[in-house]
Amino acid sequence: MAKGKPTQAEPAACRLYLVTPPALEPAAFAPLLEEALDAGDVACVQLRLKDCSEDDIRRACDVLRPIAQEREVAFILNDHPRLAREAGCDGVHVGQSDTPYRDARKILGNDAIVGVTCHDSRHLAMIAGEEGADYVAFGAFFPTSTKTAEYKAEPELLSWWSELMEVPCVAIGGITAENCAPLVTAGADFLAVVNAVWGHPQGPGAGVRALNAAIEAALAG
Numbered sequence: 001m002a003k004g005k006p007t008q009a010e011p012a013a014c015r016l017y018l019v020t021p022p023a024l025e026p027a028a029f030a031p032l033l034e035e036a037l038d039a040g041d042v043a044c045v046q047l048r049l050k051d052c053s054e055d056d057i058r059r060a061c062d063v064l065r066p067i068a069q070e071r072e073v074a075f076i077l078n079d080h081p082r083l084a085r086e087a088g089c090d091g092v093h094v095g096q097s098d099t100p101y102r103d104a105r106k107i108l109g110n111d112a113i114v115g116v117t118c119h120d121s122r123h124l125a126m127i128a129g130e131e132g133a134d135y136v137a138f139g140a141f142f143p144t145s146t147k148t149a150e151y152k153a154e155p156e157l158l159s160w161w162s163e164l165m166e167v168p169c170v171a172i173g174g175i176t177a178e179n180c181a182p183l184v185t186a187g188a189d190f191l192a193v194v195n196a197v198w199g200h201p202q203g204p205g206a207g208v209r210a211l212n213a214a215i216e217a218a219l220a221g
């Protein structure tokens with residue numbers, strides 16, 4: 001994947017990748033998503049609903065996907081490649097216990113974005129990259145309350161990867177405006193966040209602005 005592929009926009013050095021809260025009511029969440037996406041640069045949105053029926057996920061896609069795509073922000077579905085294709089998503093994110101990358105690619109085709117969780121593993125990332133993943137995701141970089149994270153990644157993994165590989169890397173796990181600088185300077189192409197945006201005390205727009213300001217400050221040195 002070219003480093004700017006999530007929106008086809010001019011590639012930037014490090015961009016935001018929003019992941020939704022694990023449970024949401026689509027009509028109530030829609031204005032929050034609009035607020036986040038209208039607050040500044042966002043490369044993509046991942047719909048990550050856990051413990052939901054496929055019908056619920058489909059309904060959430062129908063409401064939320066146009067909000068992202070109308071703004072030229074890629075809309076990626078977590079875990080469900082077939083549903084992603086049927087619901088008109090731009091791609092899918094798969095983990096090591098989900099549909100294997102090759103099957104996800106077959107289902108979605110070559111034009112879709114397929115990203116792969118690689119935890120803290122160089123080996124998993126090299127396999128995913130060689131197989132054709134559009135990005136590899138490393139984490140968790142910091143403690144997170146959003147899910148039980150079994151792996152701990154270090155910024156050095158991002159610098160190793162970005163110096164050697166063209167495939168973009170996503171950093172995830174407990175990332176905030178306050179702690180993201182080492183990940184940006186280490187070479188993360190995307191910062192994936194849940195709580196720093198949806199749990200921001202001043203709302204998701206303020207969360208996006210704070211993260212983009214922190215990215216810009218880190219890149220300026």
Ligand SMILES: Cc1ncc(COP(=O)(O)OP(=O)(O)O)c(N)n1
Pocket residue numbers: 019046048078079093094095096097098115117137138139147170172192
């Ligand atoms: C960008 C990004 N990175 C990692 C994950 C985690 O995927 P996975 O390990 O499959 O765990 P679940 O998210 O499915 O609980 C992700 N979703 N997105």
Ligand SMILES: Cc1nc(C(=O)O)sc1CCOP(=O)(O)O
Pocket residue numbers: 019117119138139140141143144145146147149172173174175192193194195196
């Ligand atoms: C979905 C997910 N995957 C992770 C991994 O390490 O693979 S950490 C994580 C949760 C990220 O949420 P927050 O930004 O609130 O910490």
Ligand SMILES: [Mg+2]
Pocket residue numbers: 078079093094095098
């Ligand atoms: Mg998964």
